[in-house]
Amino acid sequence: MDNTTTNTEHEQQICWFCEQAAQAQCKCGRDYCREHTFGGRCLICALGMGLFEQEGQSESVSDLIMLGLSAAARDPYIVIPPRLMGVQPLPIPGVERVLGAIVRMTGSKDPAVRHRSSVALAKTTNSWPTMDPSQISNRNYATGLLSVNAVRGALFEVLKQSRMTVGEPTSVAIWEKLRMADFRDLYPGIMEGLPNQKFANIGTRVHEMFAGLDEVYPTNSYAINEQCELFVYDQYVNKQRGAGTLMERMYGPKLRYAPLMARMLKKGVWHSSYARFSEWYPGEDEPY
Numbered sequence: 383m384d385n386t387t388t389n390t391e392h393e394q395q396i397c398w399f400c401e402q403a404a405q406a407q408c409k410c411g412r413d414y415c416r417e418h419t420f421g422g423r424c425l426i427c428a429l430g431m432g433l434f435e436q437e438g439q440s441e442s443v444s445d446l447i448m449l450g451l452s453a454a455a456r457d458p459y460i461v462i463p464p465r466l467m468g469v470q471p472l473p474i475p476g477v478e479r480v481l482g483a484i485v486r487m488t489g490s491k492d493p494a495v496r497h498r499s500s501v502a503l504a505k506t507t508n509s510w511p512t513m514d515p516s517q518i519s520n521r522n523y524a525t526g527l528l529s530v531n532a533v534r535g536a537l538f539e540v541l542k543q544s545r546m547t548v549g550e551p552t553s554v555a556i557w558e559k560l561r562m563a564d565f566r567d568l569y570p571g572i573m574e575g576l577p578n579q580k581f582a583n584i585g586t587r588v589h590e591m592f593a594g595l596d597e598v599y600p601t602n603s604y605a606i607n608e609q610c611e612l613f614v615y616d617q618y619v620n621k622q623r624g625a626g627t628l629m630e631r632m633y634g635p636k637l638r639y640a641p642l643m644a645r646m647l648k649k650g651v652w653h654s655s656y657a658r659f660s661e662w663y664p665g666e667d668e669p670y
Contacts (some may be wrong), residue, residue, distance in 0.1 A: 615650025
């Protein structure tokens, strides 16, 4: 007998994701409604099993997390992507449940599951823009989850496991998202809605993300090394999301007090802008 129950049997159940009335139950045991299912499974299972890929679609789980966070931020000027217009945001407890499930999935021994879940998690470290210049009384806040200890820890663990060539696609995909990661504090409404999560202050998260690079760099993969170098460069030159200003304060101009990062920055500049490389390192050749 199929483990998915009928609508009648679950009319009194609530959706694990949004807490509205559920229509069915996934084989994993999660009840879901019509909005939070894909391919006959709940969204968490669909992500882990690669059902989105099989249908040629992008996973929607990270989008739902970010949409729920944006709603909890209570900033009406956050720019919602057109593809999510009209989608009902998850309540913040639902966001926390989904986030916890993805973090656990990153610890899977199945490389494919680990890849899908860690890339989805890395997407949540970015923030959607806001059209409100004040961002709540002239304070700049984020919707990206880099400040959540569990998120940073899970991503770095996957990066350490993906240093070998076989893990290159996973590592590269994560680093591509982290290049745009938002280091600012979360909106107060988001932090209040995630009471079970632990948060680091901005100095701690900058230090952890950059001091930990010696555990994942260099590797035998040119693609991984390049993305690491671009990560250092992109974050160093971006003063708006928090990392650049603190990096310079903690490690000096051009990161001179952190030899490994200084070398990565130099190579990142080379990858990104020859004109800037000539300005910053006049007369020097391509770094090796």
